[in-house]
Amino acid sequence: MAASNFSFPVLKTAQIAEALHTYGLAPAANLRAEDIADPQPDLLPAVFSNFLSVVDPTGDDEQLGFDALASLDNPEHYAQGIHVVRLHRRARAFLESIQFPGFTLRDLLRPDPRRAALVLSALINFLYYRDEKLALLQPIIDEFPNSDERRAELKAKIAEHQKAIVDHELAAQMEEPEVQQLEAEVNSLKQKVVEYNKQQLALRAKSNAINDKKEETLRKISEADFELMKLAQENSKLLSKIVQSPEKLQKALEEKKTARAELKNAEKIAMQSVQEKTATLEIYSKASEKLSKHFSKMQALQEQVAAAKTLEKEVKARKAKISDESVAIMALDTKIVEWDGKAHEMEERVKAKEKERDQIVADENQKLAALRSEIEWKLKCLEPRERKVEETIAKATKLCSEADSIRIDAAEEQQRIYGKFQEIVHSFNYYKDNVNTFLEQVEEVSKETLETLDRQAVEALDTSVALPILKENYGGPAS
Secondary structure, three states: OOOOOOOOOOOOEEEEEEEHHHHHHOOOOOOHHHHHHOOOOOOOOHHHHHHHHHHOOOOOOOOOOOHHOOOOHHHHHHHHHHHHHHHHHHHHHHHHHOOOOOOOOHHHHHHOOHHHHHHHHHHHHHHHHHHHHHHHHHHHHHHHOOOHHHHHHHHHHHHHHHHHHHHHHHHHHHHHHHHHHHHHHHHHHHHHHHHHHHHHHHHHHHHHHHHHHHHHHHHHHHHHHHHHHHHHHHHHHHHOOOOHHHHHHHHHHHHHHHHHHHHHHHHHHHHHHHHOOOOOHHHHHHHHHHHHHHHHHHHHHHHHHHHHHHHHHHHHHHHHHHHHHHHHHHHHHHHHHHHHHHHHHHHHHHHHHHHHEEEEEEEHHHHHHHHHHHHHHHHHHHHHHHHHHHHHHHHHHHHHHHHHHHHHHHHHHHHHHHHHHHHHHHHHHHHHHHHHHHHHHHHHHHHHHOOOOHHHHHHHHHHHHOOOHHHHHHHOOOO
């Protein structure tokens, strides 16, 4: 494993294969140490594609196999060649950023075993160095494992209690107009009750005075009736005494006349008193009607007063409920203050840790900026070489296209020549068959006509004379 300062010692092929499988960079599940000791052309492109997708996932390079790399000499696959160039550029930029210069296109497409092991060792040691740097930050993360969750829970509870407080305040505000209206109605009803009580007392005094006058009038009527009865009795007595003495009669008549006049006057007075009594009775009846109406109004007012009292009780109950809710709200406010203190303390601790983390990140960013500036300078130095390489690649692609066209023309010429060769072979076989049959016939004729000649002389004669003739006649060699 690499030290705390980044370096890239060469690892063994078995270690490289194991590390590629561990980090998920292996191009195949059956990658072995022998595949790294004898690398194929598609090994490093696949590893770099996987590696750059992990380290720099914003890149647009695709997974490239050996088929795509082998077909780069075809103009139809020129776009895949561009992907290879981009992959080489990104891989070279990364390797130079970790101080591993000299990565060429040949190292990517046709790697040497030693060179491939060196490049893969650099990648794996970088991953080891990256894991160690992340492990240094892990204790800071583990120190507050559930701070975010706890803070979220406290914020949720605070929001819930604040929502309950707002709901209670909103309900109190919504009920406040009704309470004020009820209080105004209760106050107006109380004033009406006081006024009606005053009117009732005045009416009771008036009814008592009218009752006194009525009793006095009835007493006067009873006294007048009693006097009338007495006068009737005296009249009867006087009638019994009328004939006994004229003087007495005259005297009695005069007395009767005076008494009658007095009685008429008394009757007139009684009639007047009766009329007055009937008038007072009408007044009393009207007053009693008014009193009954006022009594019904008083009953309605009493009912309204009872309703107002019930409303007042409800208002008191609601006020008590509001006071209880205010006490609960105060308790919630204290809890909120405590939670705010705890949340503030947690925020302070988190800010302190974030400050330490920012300091560490700033130092690392400063180092990274220095490395980036150095890399940019190196990239500027390597841009002419890169342009030369691109020009060379363009020339190579042009030459490949010309070679393809020449290869196609040569293949067509080869097919044409092969067709002519087939025709020549066919005619040669045909001529050969004819010569064979002719030679057989000649042999039969020679056997029949030259039986006496010596066999060796005949054969020499036949080969020296017949073959030129056959060549002239058939245009082909004899077998």
